[in-house]
Amino acid sequence: MQVPFLDLRTQFQGLREELLPEMTAVMEQAAFIGGPALRDFEAAFAAFCGTEHAVGVASGTDALQLALRAAKVEPGAEVITAANTFVATVEAICLAGCKPVLVDMDPETYHLDIGRIEAAVTPRTRAIMPVHLYGDPVDMDPVLEIARRRDLLVIEDAAQAHGATCHGRPCGSLGDLAGFSFYPGKNLGAYGDGGAVTTNSEAYAAHLRLLGDHGSPKKYHHEFLGTNSRLDALQAVVLAAKLRHLPAWNERRRAVARAYAERLGDLDGLRLPRRREGFAPVFHLYVIRSGRVQAIDAALKAAGIGFGYHYPVPVHLQPAFRELGEPGRFPEAERGAKEILSLPMFAEMSEDQIDYVADVVRSALTA
Numbered sequence: 001m002q003v004p005f006l007d008l009r010t011q012f013q014g015l016r017e018e019l020l021p022e023m024t025a026v027m028e029q030a031a032f033i034g035g036p037a038l039r040d041f042e043a044a045f046a047a048f049c050g051t052e053h054a055v056g057v058a059s060g061t062d063a064l065q066l067a068l069r070a071a072k073v074e075p076g077a078e079v080i081t082a083a084n085t086f087v088a089t090v091e092a093i094c095l096a097g098c099k100p101v102l103v104d105m106d107p108e109t110y111h112l113d114i115g116r117i118e119a120a121v122t123p124r125t126r127a128i129m130p131v132h133l134y135g136d137p138v139d140m141d142p143v144l145e146i147a148r149r150r151d152l153l154v155i156e157d158a159a160q161a162h163g164a165t166c167h168g169r170p171c172g173s174l175g176d177l178a179g180f181s182f183y184p185g186k187n188l189g190a191y192g193d194g195g196a197v198t199t200n201s202e203a204y205a206a207h208l209r210l211l212g213d214h215g216s217p218k219k220y221h222h223e224f225l226g227t228n229s230r231l232d233a234l235q236a237v238v239l240a241a242k243l244r245h246l247p248a249w250n251e252r253r254r255a256v257a258r259a260y261a262e263r264l265g266d267l268d269g270l271r272l273p274r275r276r277e278g279f280a281p282v283f284h285l286y287v288i289r290s291g292r293v294q295a296i297d298a299a300l301k302a303a304g305i306g307f308g309y310h311y312p313v314p315v316h317l318q319p320a321f322r323e324l325g326e327p328g329r330f331p332e333a334e335r336g337a338k339e340i341l342s343l344p345m346f347a348e349m350s351e352d353q354i355d356y357v358a359d360v361v362r363s364a365l366t367a
């Protein structure tokens with residue numbers, strides 16, 4: 001048996017009949033940028049996230065960068081985020097002209113350690129960017145409490161967390177703004193790049209629309225420096241169709257996670273994602289942790305099972321971001337990076353595939 005890390009081909013076969021007529025309609029109308037397809041998707045996505053507004057942009061990276069710009073987080077301002085995240089979180093902060101200030105990982109949740117946020121605040125801090133890593137919601141109440149007290153904005157990196165909830169409230173609706181990615185492999189993935197910003201602020205949403213359209217409120221008039229960052233109509237119809245399936249897909253991912261837990265929960269030296277009361281993750285990734293991750297790696301490879309590392313190198317140890325901290329600066333993130341591994345996780349996984357992956361992991365650790 002072969003088990004891919006993610007199976008978008010099988011997903012497409014289930015969507016073909018539904019998607020192709022809608023994509024064809026966009027092409028027949030030659031309405032590729034903006035228009036009703038985009039507005040419909042934005043309205044549906046905002047409703048899904050429980051926000052007043054969703055604004056489509058070109059990628060998750062742009063969503064975070066433009067969220068900072070729309071909220072007038074000025075160049076030079078400091079933005080606090082996690083040392084263990086995908087580089088795009090930190091890239092977006094830099095691209096907005098701001099200075100990322102990293103916080104070490106909480107070894108319990110793998111989120112940024114909320115207890116360390118306050119010590120990272122300086123007079124130049126303007127925002128906190130918590131990352132709902134792996135689709136597991138950050139405990140936002142204490143983050144929002146710090147933000148309120150220190151007069152900081154909260155911009156969620158919700159790129160992995162479409163549909164996840166924190167005390168019943170969806171990720172994307174918890175801060176002042178949130179950035180989502182529709183990269184194909186995300187829980188809600190386009191057939192290309194895409195992203196969105198969600199917010200309850202009419203002013204932020206209006207500014208975002210202009211930012212992504214060359215700062216142009218009307219034809220031949222450019223009010224301020226913008227860029228080209230739009231979600232195109234073909235992607236919007238793909239995403240609108242997939243959004244109708246997303247609740248069921250997320251439910252299925254949770255079932256896969258439960259199945260893994262049943263099969264692997266008793267193994268010594270293996271840490272599975274923890275359940276936390278009040279939080280409903282969507283398992284963008286199913287990340288296990290073990291001191292014997294190399295043995296698991298070798299066994300999965302030999303068994304034809306896809307897997308990944310998210311992420312094997314903390315941001316401050318990447319050559320591009322060396323100025324954010326010397327080696328040893330974020331010990332929990334550095335230790336975690338060496339011990340984590342992401343197992344296959346997708347809604348279309350069969351029981352046989354889950355059994356096979358679990359058996360291979362079990363024998364790697366009991367051999």
Ligand SMILES: *Cc1c(COP(=O)(O)O)cnc(C)c1O
Pocket residue numbers: 059060061062085086088089131157159160180181182183193194195
């Ligand atoms: C995917 C991702 C991004 C960036 O999204 P793109 O659409 O790839 O630009 C940002 N942050 C996190 C945590 C991500 O996983």
